[in-house]
Amino acid sequence: MVVAAALVSCTQASGGDGSGADGPAASASSSADVDPTRTAEDAENTDKAERAATAAPDTAAPSPAPELVRDAFATLQATLGDTCTPGAGDCAYFLGRVTRELTELDEAMRADSKGPGHFKKPLADMKVLFGKLGEDRSTAHLEKYFSEIVGTRDGINTWMQDHPDDYR
Numbered sequence: 001m002v003v004a005a006a007l008v009s010c011t012q013a014s015g016g017d018g019s020g021a022d023g024p025a026a027s028a029s030s031s032a033d034v035d036p037t038r039t040a041e042d043a044e045n046t047d048k049a050e051r052a053a054t055a056a057p058d059t060a061a062p063s064p065a066p067e068l069v070r071d072a073f074a075t076l077q078a079t080l081g082d083t084c085t086p087g088a089g090d091c092a093y094f095l096g097r098v099t100r101e102l103t104e105l106d107e108a109m110r111a112d113s114k115g116p117g118h119f120k121k122p123l124a125d126m127k128v129l130f131g132k133l134g135e136d137r138s139t140a141h142l143e144k145y146f147s148e149i150v151g152t153r154d155g156i157n158t159w160m161q162d163h164p165d166d167y168r
Helices: 002-012 023-031 036-054 067-076 090-110 122-135 139-145 148-159
Strands: none
Touching: 067 090, 067 148, 090 122, 090 139, 090 148, 122 148, 139 148
C-alpha cells in the first residue's frame, strides 16, 4: 500500500507544464510494469484514507452500532435450513457454525445500546446453552447437545421475529 501511495504521489506530482514530474515518457515507461486498474484502486483507497485522516475527530463517545445485532442475527438465520444427523459424521461444521453464530449474537446483544435487559429472553436461553456446553466444542460434545443447540437457535429466531425493530 505504501508503494502504491508513493507511486500515486509521483504520478500526480506536477511539473511546470502540468504534466507528470518526469514528463509523459517516464510515465509511459513505468506504467508498462503497473496494472492500471490496481493503480486506480490504490489511488482511490489512498484518497479515502487521507480524507478520513483529515476529517474532524469524533468527540462523541463511541456506541455499539445497532447493525451488530442485525448482522449477527442474519448469519444465524442463514443456518435455519441446515441440519445434520448426529453420529453420521456430518455435524462438525453445522454444529460448530450454529454455536459460533449464537456466541456472536450473544456478544452483539450484550453490546447493543438497548442494553442486555432488552434481550433478556434470548440472552437467558444462550446462557443456559453455554452453561451446558462449557468450553468443549468437540463434535462429539456438540452432538450430545444437538437438540439444545438447534432448539436455542430456533427459539431465538422466533423471539427475533416478534422484535423486527432489532434486525431490520
